[in-house]
Amino acid sequence: MANGTLERILYLEDEPDIQTIAQLALETIGQFTVEACSSGAEAIEKAENFAPDLMLLDVMLPDMDGPTTLSELRKLSRTAETPAVFMTAKVQSQEVEAFKAMGALDVIAKPFNPATLADQLKDIWNNRDQQ
Amino acid sequence: MTGTNFEETFKQLKMEFTDKLDDRRGEIRDGWAALKDAKGQSAQQEAAQTVQLPIHYLVGAGATFGYDALSEIARPLDVWLRDIIRAKEQVTDENLPAMTAQLDTLLHAMEDAAANPQS
Numbered sequence: 001m002a003n004g005t006l007e008r009i010l011y012l013e014d015e016p017d018i019q020t021i022a023q024l025a026l027e028t029i030g031q032f033t034v035e036a037c038s039s040g041a042e043a044i045e046k047a048e049n050f051a052p053d054l055m056l057l058d059v060m061l062p063d064m065d066g067p068t069t070l071s072e073l074r075k076l077s078r079t080a081e082t083p084a085v086f087m088t089a090k091v092q093s094q095e096v097e098a099f100k101a102m103g104a105l106d107v108i109a110k111p112f113n114p115a116t117l118a119d120q121l122k123d124i125w126n127n128r129d130q131q
Numbered sequence: 132m133t134g135t136n137f138e139e140t141f142k143q144l145k146m147e148f149t150d151k152l153d154d155r156r157g158e159i160r161d162g163w164a165a166l167k168d169a170k171g172q173s174a175q176q177e178a179a180q181t182v183q184l185p186i187h188y189l190v191g192a193g194a195t196f197g198y199d200a201l202s203e204i205a206r207p208l209d210v211w212l213r214d215i216i217r218a219k220e221q222v223t224d225e226n227l228p229a230m231t232a233q234l235d236t237l238l239h240a241m242e243d244a245a246a247n248p249q250s
Contacts, residue, residue, distance in 0.1 A: 017144045018192055028137045060187060089190040089202075089209065111194035111202050114141065 006125040010052035010079075011036045012043045012069060013087070014061050021114050022056075030118025040064030040072065048078045054125060055079065056108075059088035059099070067102050074103065083128055085121065087112065145249060148196040152245040156238055158185045163234055166222060175215055175222050183212040189237075197249035204237045 009032050013019040019036050026032045035050045037043040040061060047055075055073060059066040066086055073079040083105045088095075091109040099107050106124045108117070162182025169178040190209045193201030211230055214220035 015188060015192065017148060018195065021141055021144050021195065024137050024140055062184075089187060089206070110191035111199075114195065 004053065006032065006053050006122060008033045008050065008052045008054075009035070009121070010043060010047055010050055010055045010082075012038075012040065012055070012057045012061070012066065014038050014058065018110075022112070022117060025114040025117045026121070029115065030121065032118065032121075040066075040069035043069055044072050044076070047073055048076055051078055052082055054105075054121070055082055055084040056121070057084060057086055059086050059090060067099070070103060083125070085124055145196045148192065148198075149245060149248040152241045155185050155189070156241045156245075159234070159241075160238060163231070167227065167231075169222070172218060172221060176218065179212045179215040179222075183209060183216065186212065186237075189241075198240075198244050200240050201237070201244060204233065204240050208233055208237065 009026060011019070011023060011026070011034050013022060013036070016038075019038065023034050023036045026034045035046055035052065037046055041064060043055075043057070055070070057066040057069060061069075064072070066088070070084050070086075073082070073084070084103060085106050085108060086099045086104045087108045087110055088099070089110040091107070096107045105128055108120055108124075112120075159182060162178065162185070166175065166178040166182055169175045186205050187209050189201050189205040191202070193199065193205065194203075208230065211220065211226075215222065220226070
């Protein structure tokens with residue numbers, strides 16, 4: 001198991017209802033501190049001050065998409081090496097590999113189950129040295 | 132925040148999702164009509180982008196709110212529209228009937244879901 005505890009998650013999702021239920025699940029079930037953002041620009045603006053342990057990014061967003069947001073976050077000193085996980089409805093294996101090649105630790109498929117989302121992230125976090 | 136708050140909020144969001152299904156149906160139907168009328172690759176890409184948004188949303192959100200069928204039925208439409216947007220595919224007389232049939236299945240499933248909300 002890797003060192004460090006997962007506590008702070010920067011979460012990017014533009015759909016309000018999905019954002020609300022995922023944030024609630026991560027905070028109540030996972031006991032994480034979550035900073036939710038609705039756009040890539042907002043995530044970039046909040047990232048340095050929030051200092052996340054992990055970034056959870058939706059892929060398809062209307063302006064700046066998840067992969068572009070990640071590449072911008074990588075330019076910030078505080079998030080240059082912060083583990084990132086994408087959430088996407090695109091779950092074909094070649095696409096998952098492409099997301100990992102962009103620097104994502106893993107990919108969570110949408111639709112997701114809110115009751116198990118926090119455990120999924122904990123598993124990814126705990127196994128991150130093996131990936 | 133307590134588990135009860137989670138359950139109450141989840142229930143509320145599910146109700147809101149269900150309440151908005153009729154509006155989203157109209158949005159998808161109008162977007163599809165525009166796609167069928169679009170002439171040329173660029174116009175098709177633009178129309179596909181518009182109608183893909185609510186369909187992609189259903190893929191990602193349907194099962195999260197208990198409507199697994201909506202996610203499953205919407206997924207092939209989402210993939211096809213994405214291919215049009217990326218110019219890997221075009222709307223043709225050969226592929227349109229099958230995709231329109233899939234769309235009709237989705238619209239009926241949305242109508243059923245709105246009429247029979249998940250508890």
